[in-house]
Amino acid sequence: MQCYLEYVRVQKRLAARTLALYQLDLEKLAQFAARLNLPLLQLENTHIRHFMLQMHSGGRSGRGIALILSGWRGFFTWAAQQGLIAYNPVQNVRAPKASKPLPKSLSVDEAVYFAGFANPGADPWIEARDAAMVELLYGCGLRVGELAGLDTVASADAERQGRGWVDLQAGEAHVLGKGSRRRSVPVGRAASAALRAWLALRATPFGAAAPCEPALFV
Structure with a gap:
């Protein structure tokens, strides 16, 4: 994980705030994997979907989940390029659709x-x-x-x-x-x-x- 964070810091020149959020989201995913007695890089598509549903049922917005998935997707893409995994388990996972509030009408x-x-x-x-x-x-x-x-x-x-x-x-x-x-x-x-x-x-x-x-x- 630290190698990836160093990679995006140097190669993508992410802002410190963005980098901190990436790290926080990856740490949460690693904790989820630990509860399943799995290394982070052994998570599969079904595990990612399950964690995403947990976040959604816990009140996380569709937009927030989409941002988290984007960070995870980048991490696993990098891991695949390094030959650490065979495929990206986040590749086909999509966040729930964000709700669109109706416009307020005039009295x-x-x-x-x-x-x-x-x-x-x-x-x-x-x-x-x-x-x-x-x-x-x-x-x-x-x-x-x-x-x-x-x-x-x-x-x-x-x-x-x-x-x-x-x-x-x-x-x-x-x-x-x-x-x-x-x-x-x-x-x-x-x-x-x-x-x-x-x-x-x-x-x-x-x-x-x-x-x-x-x-x-x-």
Whole structure:
């Protein structure tokens, strides 16, 4: 173990803090091996998985386990290169998936205040654009990437390049979602009104959007 730590200190120039964590994690693995009456270099894939499950059930996060496994994997890779073991027992071991907490939503009062917010002294062009963006995001359940990919009208070019558009007459938004899958979503009255107000200002001197600019939001 000490030879490996010296190797990564010199060859990989690890920071002292990182080196200390590597040593601590390897010592814990050696203690686990000792409880099994096995030398560290005789641990097998099943032993590593068992220890990983113990850590997970003990409250260790998936990200923390992934970092520990990365250090162990490097150690056993080095040991294999030195001819000390026949294979790396950590090679195919993956940490549990880290949980992804849901985003916090606005309260009803906060949502009403946000939707009704107005700043009369602001640039009317920017106000109209931002209002239309918020109404589409909220009312249609769009992702930011889907919103940014909207064109003013449907076109063969938009289809070919994977962009979307809004059909105000039909009351629908056609967007390109995750996995390059197209979907159509209804556009409600508030979003339609905000879009019409935005389109009325979009090409005016306030914003000077070029006539040939296809993007809905510029």
